[in-house]
Amino acid sequence: MSDYNFAYLDEETKRMIRRAILKGVAIPGYQVPFASREMPMPYGWGTGGVQVTAACLTPEDVLKVIDQGADDTTNAVSIRKFFQLTAGVEVTEATAGASLIQTRHRIPEAALTEGQIVVFQVPIPEPLRFLEPRETETRKMHELEEYGLMHVKLYEDIARHGQIATAYAYPVKVEGRYVMDPSPIPKFDNPKLDGSPALMLFGAGREQRIYALPPYTKVVSLDFEDHPFEPSKADHDCDLCGASDTYLDEVIVDDQGGRMFVCSDTDHCRCRREAGHVGRLGVAA
Amino acid sequence: MDAASLSGGFADTAREAARAFRASLDAMARPGTLHTVTGALPPAPLSPAAGALILTLADTTTGVHLAPSHDVAALRDWITFHTGAPLVGPEAAVFAVGTWASLQPLDRFPIGRADYPDRSATLIVEMPALAASGVRLTGPGIKETAQLSLPETEAFLQNAQRFPLGLDFFFTAGDQLAALPRTTKVEPN
Incomplete structure (x- = not known):
């Protein structure tokens, strides 16, 4: 295992990612830009999550990797093997036994505990992106807390379908400030984000963004008084x-x-x- | 440059930096908790914990400001040799190191921009001692309340009011560290 630096990435890259993670934790829900590296796997396979995991892993960690909840699918197996090879860490399938869990699009059913870190793989980190394609504009909207457009979108869902039809990547508001994309987890998992004892980190490789939810952070799924959020x-x-x-x-x-x-x-x-x-x-x- | 500046870095950089980062991440994610970091042996007056933070986070792209309490030749040389970080004034600081008194006034440090609040300084405050008692803390990362021996409360009250802008703090004493992000609300106990 001596052919790789510990956890694959070079130290300069890890420092850059680590600085971004710390700022992300200090500003919950805000997307911190970072200089995402090319990884030995294609975009869409969790390059953002892998880089965050690589920057966080210690030799003592026990790693669990899931893809849509499953430990045994291609994405999960290949990322788990990647870190076994490059970091030599212990791996597990047991949620309770893992200190760091990298996940694609699910939060485990078993209750998470203090001290655990969950790393989410994120395709499109910007919740407003499909409503406003320009980064300059969405950045301004976050700056001004101008989230009316998101409510219009949810309202149009109700007008068209009679209910909020968004079933995954359901937008949340963090600590009453930033609207955040929780990654494409089903909205069933959204309540697990609120006040979780575990630290949650989100990495988007292609889009070069890292964001975070510290433990016990207030996370509210957007809704209307007469159409309250319902995990389904x-x-x-x-x-x-x-x-x-x-x-x-x-x-x-x-x-x-x-x-x-x-x-x-x-x-x-x-x-x-x-x-x-x-x-x-x-x-x- | 003194030969002593060349020693005192991590012996096993990747693993020791990983452990030091995890300690600092845990500290920042759960304000008020104390963590032990080892591996760095910087020259006086820098504490081993603050030394580990510098080695783990600073490099050629991050300006480090040494407050008067820590602006000594041996430490300048040590940081330059081990990290390559440029030593800068407070206005350009990504990291600033010093005692609480010598870091004043805080309004010289960048607090980020409204569109990029992450472009703010992280202050590493050297303390005589650290304890999980004193000022009451609430906010993200804290289940109900936590306590931390902060040097004062007023500055942190003001800092939290500027959210999402603001400074983030590490507090170090010996090989121990704690952290206080801008989201934490402080009140005298």
Whole structure:
């Protein structure tokens, strides 16, 4: 393992990223620009998250990597192997046993704890980007706290669909100041951002932004008095473990229209099955 | 340059800097908590904790300001040799190091711009001692309240009122450090 600097990045790059992370923590929800490096994986595969993780890892860390809640999908497996090779850190699939969790688009179901760090992979960090394409303008809008456009967008959702149709990357307001994109997590996960005991860091590699939510930060999902925010999930129980309170993936199981719903968080589902919970299509462990 | 300036850096840069950064990240994310950092042995009057912060965060792109209490040749040489950071006046400082009294007045340091509030200085305040007692802290990173032995309260009250602009602080004593971001609200206990 001696062919790489610890955690892959050179020290100068880590210092630059570390300075950005500290400013991000000091200004919750504000997107700090950073000089994102080219990583040995394509944009869209979590280069921002990987750089934040590389800057935060210590040799004592236990790393967990999930992709849409699963520990065993391509993105998660390759990033986990990357840090095993370049940092030599211990890895785990158990949420409770991890000190640093890099995630693509989910927050684990198990309650996070103080001292844990969650690193989110972010494709488009600017919540206003699809409403206003110019960076100069969106920066001005954040400066002036001019977020009316975002409420117009949510209102148009209601006018068109009868409800707020945004189901993921649901915008939040942080400590009453910055509107922030929580990355494409399902809005089911938004309540877990508020007052979380864990530190949450967000890295966008292609867009060169880092932002953060310190522990116990107030995070409010935007809504209207008469259309309050509602975290939603598929109206089923997990078919493997029977959980009724987890975010579910829909899996097509044959070409006859058969389908099943399973926990998106594979570690949580396995723990429940090992504890004896059995769902509609599950088999007793 | 004295030969002594060449020693006192990290022995294992990548790993020791990683641990020092994690301690400083934990401190900044949870104001009022104390953390121990080791590995740096800077010349007097810089504390090992402040030395570790400088080695971990400063480089050729970040101006470091030495307040009068710390503006000595041995320390200038040490920072220059180990980080390459330019030594600058308070107006250009990304990091500033000194005792609380010698860092005054604080309004000389950049507090960021309304469109780029991150372009603000981080002050490393050398303290005689640190304790998780004294001034009451609330805000992001703090579950209910925390306490920290701050040198005063008024300056931090004013700093928090300017949010999202403002200065961020590390406090160091020996091998211990704590932090106070601009979001933390302070009140006398």
